[in-house]
Amino acid sequence: QKEVEQDPGPLSVPEGAIVSLNCTYSNSAFQYFMWYRQYSRKGPELLMYTYSSGNKEDGRFTAQVDKSSKYISLFIRDSQPSDSATYLCAMSAWAGSARQLTFGSGTQLTVLP
């Protein structure tokens, strides 16, 4: 079983829809929870991060963490064609001599105009 499981998609939605992206995890040592966005043929870029259980909002994006259920979500409101990308959840914990990130497999999102 992978430490981080992510709904694989792909997901295709009309412009303006609300999008929900989800990950579950099994390692209780994870301390920080992140969402990276990766456009086609580019490197991932950090979109949002959270530490504690609850919600964190940034514009049209809301990150949600439920540590008791080991479940995280990213919601995108009023989705736009420019949101079309692969979204990777990532979780941070100390391992060896550095903090390491463990990534989900990614969900490919297409927002249709």
Next chain:
Amino acid sequence: NAGVTQTPKFQVLKTGQSMTLQCAQDMNHNSMYWYRQDPGMGLRLIYYSASEGTTDKGEVPNGYNVSRLNKREFSLRLESAAPSQTSVYFCASSDVGYERGFYNEQFFGPGTRLTVL
């Protein structure tokens, strides 16, 4: 600032050939990482360097070697390439943070697309 740069962008090798992927960062970060990305597998850590002079294995180190040349540069070497190493390789860098609240944002390069025939 260029951020994280990688060379080459594309490479085709034959089985058994060797090559080195280069990575450099200009953000004065202590830690650097090499990942591979395969369809359906996400990003998997190959090797990392927590600070200049140190390197450690990640999740999938077999068939690879690394060198932390200085604080800026971290190279990945394939000694005898195999078709299973066909992938997209990403280098990343971050600060080292021991204090509470440091969440280790990693900054990624644009990637190297490697095909091994």
